[in-house]
Amino acid sequence: MNFRSTRSDETVSASYALLHGLARDGGLYVPETFPEQVLTYKDLAEKSYQEIAATVLSYFFTNFSADERKEMIAAAYNDSTFDDERIVPLHSLDTELTIAELFHGRTLAFKDLALSLFPYLLTAAKKQEKEERDILILTATSGDTGKAALEGFKDVDGTNIMVFYPSEGVSPMQKQQMQKQEGKNVRVTAINGNFDDAQSFLKRVFTSEEVNAYANEKGVLFSSANSINIGRLFPQVAYYVATWVRLVDDGIVGQNDTFDVVVPTGNFGNILAGWFAKKMGAPIGRLICASNKNKVLADFFKTGVYDMNRDFYTTDSPSMDILLSSNFERFLFYVAGGNTDRVAQWEKELQETGKMQVSPEELAALQAEFSGDWIDDDETKAVINHVFNDFGYLMDPHTAVACGVYMNFHKEGRLPHHTVVMSTAHPYKFPPVLCQALALPASDDPFTMLATVSEVTNIALPQPLADLRQKPVRFADTIEREAMKDAVLSFVDTISDRQKA
Template identity: 45%
Template sequence: MQNKYTSTRNDKVAIDAKAAIYKGFSDDKGLFVLPNLKDIKINIDNLQTQSYGEIAYQILKVLLPDFSAEEIKASIQGAYHDSFDDDKITPLKKVADFHILELFHGPTSAFKDVGLQMLPQLMNRVINDEERVMILTATSGDTGTAALKGFKDINNVGISVFYPENGVSNIQEKQMYTTFGKNTNVTAISGNFDDAQTNVKKLFNDETLKQAIGKNVSLSSANSINIGRLIPQIVYYFDAYKQLLQNGDIKNGQKVNFTVPTGNFGNVLAGYYAKLMGLPINKLIIACNQNNVIADFFNHGVYDRNRDFIKTLAPSMDIQISSNFERLLYYKSNGNADYVKSIMQNLETTGRMQVEPDILASIKDDFYCNYCSDEDIKKEIRTVFDQYGYLMDPHTAVGYKVMREYQKSDDQHLNILLSTASPYKFIQAVSKALGLSGGSSDQESIQNIHAKTGFPIPTNIENLWKQTSQRPSHIAVKDMKKYVENNVKELWK
């Protein structure tokens, strides 16, 4: 079983990393995990002298052991050589008494680019000339754009993206409809993100769909349920620590805190993987918006999604079913697949699950969690800009609020706040927070924000209005299967 991936719900599964990336999602509805992850350590003694790519190589070669050294090096080169606007890929900025890890320097100005520039590179080295893969992706905004960009015109791969109607920002929607890949499809659904994600998962195990698309076409995922998307995100935790060492902010071995705005739990789970692999992390601080299912879980060990779905100023976090939480439960239950299967089935059938007290206590050892209201989002964007001259997007503002709450009980550890997107992707919320009157167009609003703050406008966003945009499409949730079937036939039949 060592160096083989298994399912969170079935420890009899044992497949290579390439197969796990190819499938994306286990047949038993579980997620692929590496059982011996805690035994795999990254040497941090030489971090200071290593580039981002060299750190990525160290991590990928041990977590993707059936990829050759040449395949991993070529994937890293293809993913990061010229697609990010900063040579550091994820630069760390000191702001007052904390640091911000900027994860928005990729081609779509969101943290999803780090994983979704890499996943297509890995996928390209998994499939052969006779195989075809249709990527199915649910998005609350940023994953869709990054996935469409990453998989655009990749041979033998198609992608179908589903997002909630009126559930993403105008900029996010415009980015998705200006991709124009020969193999890309995107549509809104009449529901929320959880509806999109739940039904995408169902499609992976829909036998009638598999028969309709044919044996030579497989379904896979670009969401962080795919380990090929999740693993690259571990890298920037180690690289952030490297930058702290290089700047003389910490000594080697000194523990730090990371605060992570959280929706589907993939970003913060990558931090937990980094901790298991030897990175000196004190606490991973989970920051939720008003869809605070996980924050409530921390109070009493009950995960209950039977509540109203709230549309907030941080739409990429408008999620109540955090898929990657299942992977955390797997590790915190010491790899008890039967236990994970049981409680996840409870969640799927009743909308509720409860963990054992010892598991909750173990989670609290590594994590802290709280949430932030829309009013506080606007307040914190304005406060941080007025006091420190730094402009945050709404999701980063959620993180800032929760980070400051945690600091009341821990003023000993240095704090790194993950900034997950450019503020220019959420111009209406940022404009209101800064007290700016709305522009007559999104383009004018962007210029108004820039005039007030001087914060750089990403080139990809500035160029959006120079591109032709497709007309947005919309389907009912019940039509998602037919949509995928039609996309496959159009692309390959």
Template identity: 35%
Template sequence: MEYISTRGKVEPIGFIDAILMGLADDGGLLVPKHIPQLSADTLQKWQKLSYSELALEIFSLYVNNEIPRNELKQLVDDSYATFRDEAVTPVKRLNDSTYVLELFHGPTFAFKDIALQFLGNLYSYVSRKTNSIIHILGATSGDTGASAIEGVRGKEGIRICILHPHGKVSKVQELQMTTVDDANVLNLSVEGTFDDCQRIIKELFADVEFKHRYHLRAINSINIARILAQTVYYFYAYFQLANNNQAEKVNFSVPTGNFGDIFAGYLAQKMGLPIHKLILATNENNILERFVQDGIYQPGAFRGTHSPSMDIQVASNFERYLFYLYGEDAQAVSAIMDQFKAEGRVVIPADKLQAVQADFAAYGVQNDECLDTISEYYEKYAYLLDPHTACGVAAADKLAVDGEVTVALSTAHPAKFDESIRLRSIEQTYPQQIQALFNKPQFQTVVGGTNDEIKDQLVKFF
């Protein structure tokens, strides 16, 4: 398998070079040169596999022979041995038509662990095999940072710097990042929004000379390995329903701000997984909902919400979808992204909008509606949703059709967002690992939101 850029100005590269490159050197995003097509027989064979066995089969399609199968198996097994549930990503039934896919059983109680436990081990493997330096730079709206740090803390040959928006993540998310005192970890609390952090990251990676001089590697979902790892749980969830004769018409409702998690579902669908409908659930920062409805991609005013990890206006993975929407035409994608940079908006023609609406349904969940959903499901089903998962469930309810079942992706443990949940007078008991964070000192540096200030910190750290 080779990987190419959405903007077409990077020669095809292998899997390891792709994960090391992160953001393509031409400013685009890396995608597989072709998407593997799975037969019905293959899907049937995979249906009885464990999570780790399934992950190995899917990764093998994209890694080819760059990593020997026995070594890839060890990477996969080590990555998912850290999860608290034997199923890794169990599916729980809420009612006749709604299920939740619990993605929060990893070390930091967030879905980002699914990809970042693997990517952390993969980076460590590459560092050992190639005797190379790995300097990871990432931005987080809350969960990516803690998961990434947990995946690489203390590992030889790797240093990691994470940017998060100052005062705009939940307290537990902040503590999970900033109570880590390992020498290879730097937390920068940036005065601004997550979009500011993400912009800085993409611009620093686009500075190819700086990127190569300081051996910068990506941990955000601009890294294709993140997307590939996340496709696995779509297959696994579908198979769990199929094993219980519940797979006639299966939808997935995905809380999203950065388009990475739902793009993984889109990729699984293009591989041949018979997903009936992909539902894109946003909060009041609903640029993606507006794109699906109107064909206009234009950031609006930033809104702080009860689901802060989705408080994102510019979705970094959107460009990957545009690549496929425009028939893998890199020149067209480059022109669109240049237009977006110059004008701050993209408008697609009617035929493309029709294709988008065939690929996705979308619904933007208002703040009170999010909290109402938490209350309703807690009272009716004794199931406590975190506010991001609640957006996915609310969208599933809004777009429900008789004869279909919808799996809402449960993206975080509710303990990570107690501030929102307490607004509806619901009390919860923290897991011991989270409760212990409140007694630990914090280590972070507050910085301004300019590229030069971040560069100064990186030069000193790396």
């Protein structure tokens, strides 16, 4: 399987796409030929998560042998990386709604499902490409990607990672996770700005001849751990397929039954992976894009207009505080029927005016498969309270956004099938929101708040968070957006000096 750019006829191998992340023309890589309707329940019944992942990824990473893929998957998904042998356990709230828990990895977020595997894919791709330079992973995060990427790549030989996050745009626990990150090859920096600022800067770095020439001279190659990289995106398809198989295995739906999916959505990678799973054969009916007050995506699926000319809000669901969803470009490629000139024009319009629009015919086709809606912070906390008090189930604010949107659709009779909410993070990553939602006393110390929540819910503090309390802060710097380039070049110099030592 080769991969092509969304903006031109540039075509590369899977190993090249894994290694470089972004296409040379600034586009994103997509499969040259997408494997449609290749999966059946009969072939996947009763298989483990690892076996399902191996099947799914065999269609995309054909540059690796079956044994190589199996070895990488075994190293990524085991009892030292996930606390549940099912990897993605299901929890049924009632006969009509199932929660797919994607947060049982090392950093308690759905990003672990891809970022536990991605370092193995990248290391193998580097070997295939005979690349001798050190890799510098540059990553922007709105909360969970940063920690998951840092944990995945810490102390991996020949690889370094630098993460930027908005100083006031992540939860206190997410900040603790990143500021206290261990590893000799990692660096974390907060910025006075939002996630879009960080992500836009990194895209400019990847396409800057000046910055890349400097890094090359120092023996460093830039890559990415954001879902713009195929090594992040396609492993996510596996958990949608695994969810389908488990629903049937457990008798929740029949072999030929359609089910709907609600996804809390920010950068569009998670819901795009669900759509790819549907294209491969999973019987997913409607994909519902759940947003917070930064509802640019929910509005798009109602109007066909993607308009970033609006206020940016810092919300209780920070991983969704995004106006420029980078994976949306991949989606537009398929909306345009593979017309790269049209995609390039749309992206130019977004860059120059902050706005683009699909045709009425294209919107009608999209609305046959996608819907969008949103709820605000007060509604989010009300959902957390309601679900805990009525069902004894505690959810994080992103999952609560998805659940709230589900409730609105359900009341209106717009979900005729069994529905799955993709739960993206452990609730304990968001102690202030939990205390507000459950009417518990707040504190400046997130661990004190979690102790209070634990007393009420009888949910123990997960070990990865408990271990944080005694660890020292390593990365406390906050810089202006304009200083990000110098910060990257400074780390390049550090890597180069380390190579010479």
